[in-house]
Amino acid sequence: MELVMRKDVPRELTWDLSAIYSTEAALEADADRIEVLSCHLEEAYKGKLITPQAISSCLTEAQELYERADLLGSYCYLAVSVDYYDTGNQKRNEKVGMLLSEVFSRISFIESEILMQEDDVLEEAIALGGGNGCYLRNLLRKKQHRLTPETERVLTALTPVFDAPSQIYDMAKLADMRFDSFEADGEKFPLGYSLFEDSYEYDPRTEVRRTAFKAFSDKIRQYENVTAAAYQTQVQAEKIMAKLRGFDSVIDSLLFQQNVSREMYERQLDLIMERLAPHMRKYAKLLQKVYGLDSMTSADLKLDVDPAYVPSVTIEESKEYIEKGLAILGEDYVEMIRTAYRGRWADFAQNQGKCTGGFCSSPYGSHSFILLSWHDQMADVFTLAHELGHAGHFKACHGAQSVYDVDVSNYFVEAPSTMNELLMAHYLLKTNPDKRFRRWVLGCMISKTYYHNFVTHFLEAVYQREVYRLIDAGGSVQAEVLNRIMRKTLEKFWGDAVEICEGAELTWMRQPHYYMGLYSYTYSAGLTIATQVCRRIEEEGQTAVDDWKRVLAAGSTKSPAELAKMAGVDITTSEPFIDTIDTIGAIIDEICQLTEELEG
Secondary structure (H helix, E strand, O other), X not given: OOOEOHHHOOHHHOOOHHHOOOOHHHHHHHHHHHHHHHHHHHHHHOOXXXXXXXHHHHHHHHXXXXXXXXXXXXXXXXXXXXXXXXXXXXXXXXXXXXXXXXXXXXXXXXXHHHHOOOHHHHHHHHHOOOOOHHHHHHHHHHHHHOOOHHHHHHHHHOHHHHOHHHHHHHHHHHHHOOOOOEEEOOEEEOOOHHHHHHOHHHOOOHHHHHHHHHHHHHHHHOOHHHHHHHHHHHHHHHHHHHHHOOOOOHHHHXXXXXXXXXXXXXHHHHHHHHHHHHHHHHHHHHHHHHHOOOOOEOOOOOOOOOOOOOOEOOXXXXXHHHHHHOHHHOHHHHHHHHHHHHOOOEEOOOEOOOOOOOEEEOOOOOOOEEEOOOOOEHHHHHHHHHHHHHHHHHHHHHHHOOHHHOOOOHHHHOHHHHHHHHHHHHHHHHHOOOHHHHHHHHHHHHHHHHHHXXXXXXXXXXXXXXXXXXXXXXXXXXXXXXXXXXXHHHHHHHHHHOEOOOOHHHHHHHOHHHHOOOOOOHHHHHHHHHHHHHHHHHXXXXXXXXXXXXXXXXXXXXXXXXXXXXXXXXXXXXXXXXXXXXXXXXXXXXXXXXHHHHHO
């Protein structure tokens, strides 16, 4: 299927951004208002933030600016994300980006002046409330790493420059790459980024799947040097900023932003590499046996364990699955799901120039917006449930917290989304006792939920750790170096069970997460929390659900470890990770047993 241009996509498959701005005039009015607010704050408070009352008053007034800025920036990015060929949207996005960098540079004095005050002044400001308390406590935590006010102002003004590596990556990937069709099994097939990642990687036809893998790899290899140059700029900028702010390493700097200890990070990666690899190698060997492959390659790892038993699901049919699967979270949650369908919160279309994968953007003051590409597969249902997990999370915390207290740490942010995937799978398991159906659901849990979060993103995280270790040691990264690190990572995890074929080393080119700090490793953290809480919900029912909903509403008022503890999970120890890995192993063992029973 050839991907159409955005203008040819049916309206019902697109999201409705008019929920943010119904007209261009409304958008421009907010842009003007933001500039007026920033000038007012500068005039009214610059040089005057010396009392608890002034600090509290300033922060309360600034909330409107932050809320409008979130809406404005989100709208412009979302418009670009579905069509990188639309130069009009790109120009507007860049114009707004420059405006916001100027505005935030103008008001950067707020944090700088607040941090010049004695701690007791800040404690008094915290006691005044107004939705500013947690923000001020977080400022206190950052105090030792702040630079001079003028330096902070300049750095904020340079935000568009710091964002350039990510923008270059997106443009190369989504606008410049044009894929030729390929031939396999006597047929000609169209190829594109989303077609490969969403369809061909899962294709049960060996020649089609492996030929697509080679054609895709050959194309992205043509861009490996420019992509490596963008990434090199990103990590060197992070190194410079870490050093300026007094951190011992880039990793420490990025973990500080997440409020996570180095010990938690290192233990998580080492534990999963040691304990999960044997289970996944066993699963790879099962796939090889089921498909009768002479060898198991990295091009075969996304296969379903039962390709003939993959139900087709339309967008309309997905409503019932998701509503029933997540009903345990309450009628208010189900009503949000219904509203999401009715209000066109999701962009389901497949079109040229659209971002790959899926994400959920939740601007403060509006509902969430979900991007994915729908292929009429049950995997899409799990993806949509995942993104609705983000939507439900931010609906809860936006309703309970000020704009300052909804910036949830990346370490925790994937827990509500992966929780929804698990709840969907548990619901499906209860609907049908048939062994083949059970194997299919368990297979979805491994090949989609756990594989995506505990294998794909985990391996990215291990690769990323090696990159930062190299950068911290004074090195640099080029395409050859990145290819070597990625291949070594894959070989260590898969051992002799999987042949790492030519092109697999280019996996580092396929994720935007590397431009978002230490994000990749947080998926396995989130899914670990979700696995433990899901078990609590299964065993304790409403009590655990109520605890979970309180966690969702807490926003960023708690650290990731505190949020997990509220849900009954001690993420500062090894136990939740070990138990989750054992759970994955038990599911794989059951899939193997069911396969023996079904196929002899």
